[in-house]
Amino acid sequence: MQWEEGFRLGLGSMDGVHQHFMAIHQACVDAVGDEAFKAACTELRAHLVEHFDGEKLQMEQCGFPMIRIHMAEHIRVLNEFDHMMKAPKAMARAYINEGIPTWFRQHVATMDSATAACLRQAGMD
16 A cells, blocks of 8 residues: 555644554565564554544544544454454455555545544644
Protein backbone atom coordinates (compact mmCIF):
# COMPACT_ATOMS: atom_id res chain seq x y z
CA MET A 1 0.00 0.00 0.00
CA GLN A 2 1.46 3.30 -1.10
CA TRP A 3 0.45 6.81 -0.09
CA GLU A 4 -2.09 8.21 -2.53
CA GLU A 5 -3.48 11.72 -2.81
CA GLY A 6 -6.89 10.24 -2.01
CA PHE A 7 -5.63 9.49 1.50
CA ARG A 8 -4.84 13.17 2.14
CA LEU A 9 -7.39 14.69 4.50
CA GLY A 10 -5.75 18.12 4.60
CA LEU A 11 -4.98 18.03 8.31
CA GLY A 12 -1.32 17.68 9.18
CA SER A 13 -2.03 15.72 12.35
CA MET A 14 -4.20 13.07 10.66
CA ASP A 15 -2.18 12.87 7.46
CA GLY A 16 1.06 12.46 9.43
CA VAL A 17 -0.38 9.66 11.56
CA HIS A 18 -1.72 7.93 8.45
CA GLN A 19 1.66 8.13 6.71
CA HIS A 20 3.31 6.66 9.80
CA PHE A 21 0.70 3.89 9.86
CA MET A 22 1.48 3.08 6.24
CA ALA A 23 5.22 2.86 6.93
CA ILE A 24 4.66 0.44 9.81
CA HIS A 25 2.19 -1.55 7.73
CA GLN A 26 4.80 -1.81 4.97
CA ALA A 27 7.29 -3.22 7.49
CA CYS A 28 4.77 -6.00 8.18
CA VAL A 29 4.36 -6.68 4.47
CA ASP A 30 8.14 -6.74 3.95
CA ALA A 31 8.94 -8.85 7.02
CA VAL A 32 10.87 -12.00 6.21
CA GLY A 33 10.33 -14.92 8.56
CA ASP A 34 7.78 -15.54 11.27
CA GLU A 35 9.62 -13.71 14.06
CA ALA A 36 10.16 -10.56 12.01
CA PHE A 37 6.51 -10.64 10.91
CA LYS A 38 5.33 -11.07 14.50
CA ALA A 39 7.52 -8.17 15.70
CA ALA A 40 6.35 -5.87 12.91
CA CYS A 41 2.71 -6.75 13.56
CA THR A 42 3.17 -6.12 17.28
CA GLU A 43 4.47 -2.66 16.40
CA LEU A 44 1.54 -2.11 14.02
CA ARG A 45 -0.98 -3.05 16.70
CA ALA A 46 0.65 -0.70 19.22
CA HIS A 47 0.49 2.06 16.60
CA LEU A 48 -3.18 1.36 15.94
CA VAL A 49 -4.00 1.69 19.64
CA GLU A 50 -2.15 5.01 19.85
CA HIS A 51 -3.61 6.15 16.52
CA PHE A 52 -7.17 5.33 17.60
CA ASP A 53 -6.71 6.94 21.03
CA GLY A 54 -5.51 10.12 19.33
CA GLU A 55 -8.49 10.17 17.00
CA LYS A 56 -10.84 9.60 19.92
CA LEU A 57 -9.40 12.64 21.68
CA GLN A 58 -9.74 14.74 18.52
CA MET A 59 -13.35 13.61 18.07
CA GLU A 60 -14.17 14.47 21.67
CA GLN A 61 -12.57 17.90 21.31
CA CYS A 62 -14.51 18.84 18.17
CA GLY A 63 -17.79 17.28 19.32
CA PHE A 64 -17.89 14.75 16.49
CA PRO A 65 -21.51 13.59 16.34
CA MET A 66 -20.70 10.05 15.11
CA ILE A 67 -17.98 9.32 17.68
CA ARG A 68 -19.63 6.11 18.88
CA ILE A 69 -19.81 4.68 15.38
CA HIS A 70 -16.22 5.65 14.62
CA MET A 71 -14.95 4.22 17.92
CA ALA A 72 -16.92 1.01 17.40
CA GLU A 73 -15.10 0.60 14.09
CA HIS A 74 -11.76 1.02 15.84
CA ILE A 75 -12.69 -1.63 18.39
CA ARG A 76 -13.84 -3.97 15.64
CA VAL A 77 -10.57 -3.57 13.75
CA LEU A 78 -8.45 -4.22 16.85
CA ASN A 79 -10.49 -7.34 17.64
CA GLU A 80 -10.19 -8.54 14.06
CA PHE A 81 -6.45 -7.82 14.08
CA ASP A 82 -5.99 -9.83 17.28
CA HIS A 83 -8.01 -12.72 15.89
CA MET A 84 -6.07 -12.79 12.62
CA MET A 85 -2.70 -12.71 14.37
CA LYS A 86 -3.68 -16.01 16.05
CA ALA A 87 -4.66 -17.57 12.71
CA PRO A 88 -2.29 -19.67 10.60
CA LYS A 89 0.58 -17.53 9.28
CA ALA A 90 -0.68 -17.58 5.70
CA MET A 91 -4.03 -16.17 6.81
CA ALA A 92 -2.36 -13.56 9.01
CA ARG A 93 -0.17 -12.43 6.12
CA ALA A 94 -3.16 -12.28 3.76
CA TYR A 95 -4.97 -10.12 6.29
CA ILE A 96 -1.99 -7.76 6.54
CA ASN A 97 -1.45 -7.70 2.77
CA GLU A 98 -5.08 -7.41 1.68
CA GLY A 99 -7.46 -6.93 4.60
CA ILE A 100 -5.74 -3.98 6.26
CA PRO A 101 -5.31 -1.97 3.02
CA THR A 102 -8.95 -2.60 2.05
CA TRP A 103 -10.15 -1.48 5.48
CA PHE A 104 -7.83 1.56 5.51
CA ARG A 105 -8.99 2.86 2.13
CA GLN A 106 -12.64 2.59 3.19
CA HIS A 107 -12.03 4.03 6.65
CA VAL A 108 -10.15 7.10 5.41
CA ALA A 109 -12.78 7.78 2.74
CA THR A 110 -15.67 7.59 5.19
CA MET A 111 -15.11 7.88 8.93
CA ASP A 112 -11.79 9.71 8.91
CA SER A 113 -12.90 12.19 6.26
CA ALA A 114 -16.00 12.99 8.33
CA THR A 115 -13.83 13.40 11.43
CA ALA A 116 -11.48 15.69 9.48
CA ALA A 117 -14.44 17.83 8.41
CA CYS A 118 -15.50 18.18 12.06
CA LEU A 119 -11.96 19.18 13.06
CA ARG A 120 -11.74 21.76 10.27
CA GLN A 121 -15.13 23.19 11.22
CA ALA A 122 -13.93 23.51 14.82
CA GLY A 123 -10.72 25.21 13.61
CA MET A 124 -8.55 22.33 14.80
CA ASP A 125 -5.67 20.43 13.25
